[in-house]
Amino acid sequence: MVSDPSLSREYNNFPLLDFLPCAPSGPVPEFVYNFLKGHRTPDDNGRAVLAPYALRKLESALLAKNRREDVVVAHEHFASSFIKDDTEIIGVYTMDPLGLGPLTMSYSILFGDQSKAWVRIEFERLLKKLDQARKGKKAKIVVGGPGVWELTVMPEMMDELGIDLAFQGEADDIINEVLEDISSNAIYDKGYFQGYQSFDEGFHKQWVKHDRFITRMRNSKQFPTLDDIPLIQGPTVKALSEVMRGCGIGCDFCEVTLRPIRYYTPEMVKHEVEVNAKFGRNSAWLHSDEIFAYQHGPHFVPNRDAIMDLFRATMSVKGIEYTNPTHGRISIPAGFPDLVKDISSVVRAGPERWIGVQVGLETGSDRLALEHMPNKTLPLKIGPDGSWQQIVAEGVKGMNLAYWRPAFTVQVGQMDETPDDNWETVAMVNRLSNMDVGDSPSEFTVTPMQNVPLGLIKSRTFTAELLDESQLAVYYACYRHLAKMIKRDAVRDSKGNLAKRTAMSMTLNLGGWGLLHFIEGMCKKRGLDLEKVKRYGLD
Template sequence: MDKFFTPPIKEVDKEGKALYAPYSLRKIEASLVTNGITDVAVIQPERLEKVVSDKTKVIGVSVHDPLGLDPVTFKLSLLFGGGKSWLEQFFEELGDVISRLKKRYNFKVIAGGPGAWELTKSRPDWLDVLFLGEAEIRLPEVVKSLLKGEPVPPIVKGKDPKAEQIPPILGPTRWGEVQVTRGCPRGCSFCSITPETFRSVPLETIKREVEVNLKGGIKNIDFITDDILLYGSSKLRVNHDALVKLFTEVKRMGVDGIFWPHISAPAVRESPKTVQAIAEVAEYDFDRSVMPVVGLESGSLKILEKYMPAKAFPWTPREWGEVIIDATSIMNDNYVYPCYTMTIGYKEETDDDVQDSIDLVQKIIDHDFTAWIFPLPVIPIFTTRIKDNPFPVLDRLPSRYWDLLYVSWTYNMKTTRKLAPRLAGKGLTGKLVKFMIDRVFSSIEWFFRDLKESKGRKTLEFSTVNVNNTLGTIRAIVELSKLSFKKESS
């Protein structure tokens, strides 16, 4: 995992600081420097022991999924019998390093980031301050207090800055990340982003951050956004001119590719001309296609109306199926291949509700669209309106969930094979990815069929596999080999 799947960013500048870093850390760096805290270093976790000294006063850690409770991680762990995820393992290892260094140098530790809510459930003993929410306004105050030796509460909640209060990054980011919007105005109950927090970043700030990445040798820019079509929008209506200007001006700066991680189906359906326009500016084609995450959520009117009534806006929840079909067609016509995510397992969700979701998925399949569909257990994130809901467990999921999973993953494997040339890339990594697609993804259907027929009980067979020791790793490889070659041997 360390060497191949999660290799560290090794590049450092002449002072030993990370040359490239996740966008969140770059934003923290900019916020601190802008507020007069200039002795700041962004450091890879692997290099902490080399750089921390008695001069170190505060260490800040940005976490995305420290306990493996993110919907994707939680689902994959559930499918393979539960137990500790790699993310939790990595976080524990980092915690051990921080704890050991803290005993030696007596610094303070802050943790924040999108996964900070997880640490409210299990707080490490080495953590002094847990920071929840956006950091630009309150974090510099907290750090200044720690530097002065003043007391700080164990949990601090951030304050949302206005767009003009968000400083531009100072150093290049991993994958050329540049934020263009923050927040989402749809207000779904399962999401930690509240409607009041939506902001579009000023174009000049975006261009300054693009320039920082270009100077760092990065030619492809990845726009960070919860919905690219909401850039410059007001009241959830697409602003065509603002989007075309954004893509056009960034492309003119000498950028090679422009990509983005999220888009919403209703916005696509509302303005097909905008999707086509940005695709033309960014010069998308099969080899330069975009594969964003798109919320499909549910096919059940009951679930849609209760937990996400504004999801379909400017249409109604009753029109959700039509919105999805039309939007998928528009996206595919412009080389956008959606990764649809679904939220399954609400406390009053029944098999009939899941059947409605299966019916909607089947409509996508019947149209032969190019898309992926990932039914994820809904997670009661601490900062959402469903925080008091129970966590999904095997016995609490609707029994038809496993039918939905089977239908979706059978389709996903077909899509993956279709896009294999685009996904595999070149070189040794490309050859390995192609092998995985050819062998594993083409032969794994029996596993999801067994999950369907056993109503998830098949997952329990994997619960004793421990990949954190040599024997466990060998066993995991053997199991993977069985997945690869079972079809040929049967």
Template sequence: MFYTKFRAIMDTKDNSFQQVQGVPIVLTGSATDMSDFKLSPFRAFTGGFPTAIVPRFLLRKYWYPRVPTNGDGTAKYAPYGLRKIEAVLIREFGEQTVAVAHPSNLEKFVGPETKVIGVSSMEPAGTGFVSRTYTSLVGFGGEPVAAAEFRDLITKPILRKWGAKIVLGGSGAWQIHNSKLQKKYRIDCIVMGEGEKTAVKIFRKALNGEELPRVVETEPPNPKEISCIVNPSIFGTVEITRGCGRGCKFCSPMMRKRYSFPLEHILKEVELNAKNGTRMIILAGEDIFLYRCNNKFLPNREAVVELINSIASVPGVEFIQPAHAALAPVVYDPEIVEEIGPVLREKSYWVTDKTRHSSVEVGIETGSIRLVKKYMPGKMLPYKPEE
């Protein structure tokens, strides 16, 4: 595999190995998105800090160093969303047609044969809640680090050198659209929403040299057709559920149909990550207790316990980090935490005073019945707001 991909990107006719021919589809992300922040998912939130605090050349070296590379120069780890798109593109167009690279390695993959560069984004304009919260808390320093890194990436001359189309996707793509930065950043197409189904159409058009739509709102994929990733993700991220359904007025996962991935699908991705040395597994989803819950939001203790125990027993999994959890399911069934708690503690990355403790992010919660009814009508399910 290494040899064939290497041939695909280098001109070997004169044996000079000088001229990069380019891979037809190159996928990348900014320096902050393409780092594991030294294996600390919470440190990654500091991408929302203002740039004036520490010079970025120091941050790149010591705070968010680039992910390691494979022998052919591709990125060993990449954001999970980018890996999902990579998987569907490889399935459709073949492995030799797609390369995922850190921004500092783009020169090795972008050449005259490159037709399209897909850029993943999380916080490209610094207008998400993380950046806004941190910049206002810190109170000075202007542009968030993540936005500055995105600007550095999107203005790199190599992106435009051979006339490849630039397609922007990822959870932060809306920021560029809303901030009216598409023209300034010379982005051909912004893709917003779940990408699996629509990405193939957009990238096929780009490969054929056809015009791309300026902005695309995606069609949701059939969950049963969502591919497993085929290369490891940063933080060993695996998706356990997609969508939510609790109905908060301010939330985009709310728009997606709730779906729990089958255990075999999840374990396949866990095994791939663990085998490739991610050490950590992040369980991506809006609330771990939504995993195979019923349609009245009653948590499914057996399923959650089986999920955690199965992942914990995969060789190579040192740490398990659930991304999010709501409080109402814990009130409904405290035993669920009693059962998974010891395993999560044992597999926790966090140690304070020589004691391991597990953590999870809880979203916005409130004790105000008025606010719950007005903005988060399903947040407390399976209870009523008054309860």
């Protein structure tokens, strides 16, 4: 098994740099990309020392039924050397193989699709190497992971890259059977759905037949239970450990909410954190799609005891000095700021150690928030507890006072979106950007994500002309704030010795400045009133 190389690096552990591979290769030349993504050396045998969490899960599942020497998680540069005459399967894990994810698309549209995104370049390079190395051998190339949907949009790329099959769905409990069935050509007789699951423009699930895809069958067990999920045995990239799957909040654009909810126990989490700590990691990154929903109560009231137990268990692991969650919703720090402060005291957050967490705000518009994500504010409610923007502002205060710095995302091109909704998003970004929390300016980043209809993706005609004035204004407001944050925080947040920190902060400042000026130029060309964008919502 091997991972798409964009998922196997730690990007110098600089906040938001994990998004770097979404950038197009034209404006981000290879030497800059390589410097920012960081190095990763393999072990003496060419195996990955750190691997993406999902690969570690599959490795554990395979080890339950196979010998250690027959299961390899390879470093991407050495994967070819593991392909022998008797190799049956080469498994590739990927998240955004063709660069069709929302952030990658936002850059493709901004810059026009004249240069491929780094995610796509990395994936294609890897697949071409693997395909070359297996020539004349029986090994089959099988791709899995959350990025498989992109191959369903461009299945012709499977031939070009030598991919035999793509597997869709969680596979922790059935990976041994799936791989055996593929290698013995019995996969089509074993009750899997021969095709893929997709969503139409109204986000209704569809089943599409296709002989190059395999999906867990709709009428049989579609997901592993908690008991079926093995614990990792090797260290993970970014010391990531999962704490739950599924979410349940029910936003109408989100596939995660359709999965059953499975909560890991604190003991399970502790065990996985120990695996990373034994490898020498001093931090743990707790993954969920919504940490505040962990074991939640009625109306999504956070379960303080369960959440605190989870963080305490993590911090009790010998060698762990700090911990942060990957994702959380903003209404909890707004309505329960003491909970966030209590977590901070357990995980030792402070002025020198901020907690980074991704938060999906999606919009500044009450109307769109109520239409697409009415539960995301629970247990608060838009109306009785203020507008969505007021809840967000309270949430930023609650987070910043506890030394949490949210990395927000907002969507552009949502279903039923109007220009007024986008201007509300501009107003929200400006208000938050100019807000003080205590004696300090607010701390957050905000990144626009582009929703592109499938028809347009297939036509591959990406250009900023697709954005109307209000959408362009959202981009400008977000990247204007980002440039401000980089200028303020890049030196502080860079890691390594003085020379490396200086080089990192200079590169990032230049990148932030360049991106802002590029968008500014585009806005001027389109006649967008930049002063209006800068002031919108503030007067």
